[in-house]
Amino acid sequence: MTRPMRPPSSAPSERTAVHAFGDEYDEDVEPDFPAIQQSPEFARLRRRLRLFVFPVSALFFCWYMVFALLSAYDHEFMKQKVSGEINVGTVFGLLQFVSTITIVLTYRHFAAKKLDPQVDRIHELAGIDRR
Template sequence: MSATDESSRGAAPPGSGPTPYEEMQRSPEFKALRSRWRRYIFTMSGLFLAWFLVYVLLADFAPDVVNTKLGDTNMTVGLLLGLLQFVSTFAIAVAYARYAEKNLDPTAAELRARVEEKL
């Protein structure tokens, strides 16, 4: 079987109706799952982008603020904000994993099981 041949799993001959995958994509459950996923991803991406832009704009337009030393150390506000970028990235990854496990994975598993039954 070549890469261009239709697979026996999920492929339907022309004119015989939608495949199980196409049926699943049209289902209200799948559309709700995609909507939840998109809402979370776009919200978190927007928040992180805004946080990053604040950091960059402060570094560019408020150098006195970012060069302010914290106490008697060599740590500056800019360095602290830069380190917090890494912390926030890790926090977003952990938050997404928890969100997906609770809100996305159960529905995705149901949809996958339903499609696999039809194959």
């Protein structure tokens, strides 16, 4: 499916734009999403996202499983006192929250530096106005 184009004989209007995925087009017409998805810029964006999401997800899953398995099978270790009434299980439980917040903040920084500029570039090439 291709984007409907303005006939070449018609004069361009203020609603006409040009982008890298095709020629002149009317801004009221939806972008050619299949062409965008097959572009090298979109492939680069997906690759960058996967290179962050999969390793971080695997690492967090392993960390969570260590916590869950220790909680289920090593009661003696988890109930060792760290300070006062605080035990190792409580510390590990709280560290789950800390690690989640760390992942969120790290992803936010990663997205702002690596993904958002690439998304902006794809929007620019597709002629999508994000205003």
